Amino acid sequence: MTNKELADMLQSSPAECHRALVKEYGRYVYAIVYNKLRGCGTNEDIEECVSDVFADIFIKFEYNEKYTDDIKAYIGTVAKHKAIDRFRSLIAANSHTVYADEDDMGELVSDFSMNEHIESSEMRRVLLDKIDQLGEPDSTILIQKFYYNRNSNEIAKSISMTAVAVRARCSRAMSKLRTLLLEAGITG
Structure with a gap:
C-alpha cells in the first residue's frame, strides 16, 4: 500500500x-x-x-x-x-519506591557507605555485561527469572519455548555465567 x-x-x-x-x-x-x-x-x-x-x-x-x-x-x-x-x-x-519514616532515615544515612554503593553498582554492571554475553535466549531467560521474578511458565510464553526447555536453558546459562564471572575475578 x-x-x-x-x-x-x-x-x-x-x-x-x-x-x-x-x-x-x-x-x-x-x-x-x-x-x-x-x-x-x-x-x-x-x-x-x-x-x-x-x-x-x-x-x-x-x-x-x-x-x-x-x-x-x-x-x-x-x-x-x-x-x-x-x-x-x-x-x-x-520499579518500586519504598518510603521511610524520618526516624528510619537517620539509620539509613548512618549505614550508607559510598564505597559500598560504588562497589555494588560496579558489580551490577559487570553482572549485566556477562549476562548479555550469554546471548539470546539465555540472557532474556536469566533477566526475566532473576530481575523480574518470573517463573518458567511465564518466561516460556514470552519467548515461545516450553517451560521444560526454559528450565534447562536457565540451568546451563547459570553454569556459563558462573564461568564468565570466575574469569572476571568475581567469586560468590
Whole structure:
C-alpha cells in the first residue's frame, strides 16, 4: 500500500482503510512491538501497544505528495516509537519506591557507605555485561527469572519455548555465567 492509496482509502471509507491496513501490516507491527516489549510486558501490553500504533497512524497520518512510496517505513517508525514509549512506562511502573519514616532515615544515612554503593553498582554492571554475553535466549531467560521474578511458565510464553526447555536453558546459562564471572575475578 502506498501513501496515496492510504490517503484515498481513508477519505472514501475509514473503516475499510483500517481493516486493510491492519490486515496488511498487523504482523509487521506486532513483530516490532513484541521484540521491544517481550522482556518486560505481558501479552496484553503488547496487544494494547499494537492497537495504539494503528490508532496513532489514523490520528496523525497526513498525506504528503512527496512521499508516494510504500508506507511500511512510516508504520515501522511509529511502531518502534510507540513500543519504546510503552517499554519506558512499563519499566517505570515496575520499579518500586519504598518510603521511610524520618526516624528510619537517620539509620539509613548512618549505614550508607559510598564505597559500598560504588562497589555494588560496579558489580551490577559487570553482572549485566556477562549476562548479555550469554546471548539470546539465555540472557532474556536469566533477566526475566532473576530481575523480574518470573517463573518458567511465564518466561516460556514470552519467548515461545516450553517451560521444560526454559528450565534447562536457565540451568546451563547459570553454569556459563558462573564461568564468565570466575574469569572476571568475581567469586560468590
